[in-house]
Amino acid sequence: MTNAELNALKDQYVASGAASPTTVFADRAENAEIWDADGRRWIDFAGGIGVLNLGHRHPRVVEAVKAQLDRVMHTCATVMPYAPYVQLARRLCELTPTRDAARKALLVNTGAEALENAVKIARAATGRSGVICFDGSFHGRTFMTLAMTGKVMPYKNDFGPMPGDVYRAPYPNPLHGISDDEALAGLKKVFKTDIAPHRTAAIVIEPVQGEGGFYIASTYFLEQLRALCDEHGILLIVDEVQSGFARTGKLFAIEHSGVAPDIVTMAKSLADGMPLSAVVGNAAVMDASGPNSLGGTYSGNPLACAAALAVIEAIEEEDILARSERLGRALAERFTTWESRFGAVAHARHLGAMAAFEFVDPASGAPDPALTQAVCAKAREKGLILLSCGFYANTIRILVPLTAEGSLVEEGLDIVESAIAELAG
Secondary structure (H helix, E strand, O other): OOHHHHHHHHHHHOOOOOOOOOOOOEEEEEEOEEEEOOOOEEEEOOHHHHOOOOOEOOHHHHHHHHHHHOOOOOOOOOOOOOHHHHHHHHHHHHHOOOOOOOEEEEEEOOHHHHHHHHHHHHHHHHOOOEEEEEOOOOOOOOHHHHHHOOOOOOOOOOOOOOOOOEEEEOOOEHHHOEOHHHHHHHHHHHHHHOOOHHHEEEEEEOOEOOOOOOOEOOHHHHHHHHHHHHHHOOEEEEEOOOOOOOOOOOOOHHHHOOOOOOEEEEOHHHOOOOOOEEEEEEHHHHOOOOOOOOOOOOOOOHHHHHHHHHHHHHHHHOOHHHHHHHHHHHHHHHHHHHHHHOOOEEEEEEEOOEEEEEEEOOOOOOEOHHHHHHHHHHHHHOOEEOEEEOOOOOEEEEOOOOOOOHHHHHHHHHHHHHHHHHHHO
16 A cells, blocks of 8 residues: 555544654665655664664564564463563563662563553552652653653643652753752752652652653762662662663663662663563562562563563674664764754763754754754655654654664764754754
8 A cells, every 4th residue: 555545544543642643654674774655765763762772673583573473472471471571581680780689570561561560569669659750751651651751742731630649850951950959959849848758659760861852860860869769768760761772872771870770661672663661670679569460461472572582682792782882972973063063953962872962042042842843854855764852842862773884874864964954054
């Protein structure tokens, strides 16, 4: 079917809240390239919103899923378990940098499910109910994770009251006037105005915000957060859904700080396109709730677990962490060039290949979301899939697969540069 025929089906049968505004349909993909239903080639700088750190259809992942398909597709892990689930749980417990060496894992399906379950586990382990998150955070689209998410549009606006006992503190953002110490003071103010520390089960933070704008929490801030949690018996939950699995040059972004959380949530590039997420934490914490209190019908599906095991193997054997660092440096160099050439480009930043820059008004420095949207649209006209994000909707984020060839990355960056030149030069 053509793009036009598929669009007609979309318009007639897909709920508008779930329908993509994009009018082209992916037909096939390889590494960092997609061909649509009409045969046009696209460079992919979105990576399925951070899902494809290893690219589309990585050979190890494809072969692992095919092999598992010939054995078991589904039983429900709580009805009759299977080897890939426990094998993956072991590998994740070995690799995840939580505080205690004794760790356990729960496998579910989506990032939102991982965050929901992390909160459930924290409440069971502490006997407390309160959860503190941060401005600009994104933790999912279920009701609990919407309550935790720190941005109204487009996620929360239409859906009425959110679950209670969720509170919000300022995320440190020196680029927009919030220092580490001011953010810490804001968090301590939450203890005075909204919820006492002894009622707080967990503080949840993205070490690098995803949808919030790729802002990076400093080591100092994370260390102070860890100390505050220890002082009050609060669990520290780190959300690595978008920042995990080699995007920042480490398996997890929190490793850059040396801070050890109690629980880590992960999804997206964990399984390179297969639906899978995980909660990994200190064993005593993870065991706090009763038998059959966690899980779901499809949680830890055998095909997805096989894919994740192949992902870990590829990261370890194909120099993926080093590739992330090299890609990050290449992106940073190009961003620096743009900052010097275009007055509208500012605040370039990266941690490994988790890289972003902002569009601002050159005169006032105010965020420019209209230009951001226009550049994304212009890039799409030129055959590049490019994503914006941010608390102020003025950030361009780069999520090109870490496995992309250097020449392809340069081709995509050339398109971004030409779009900026046309619109803001």
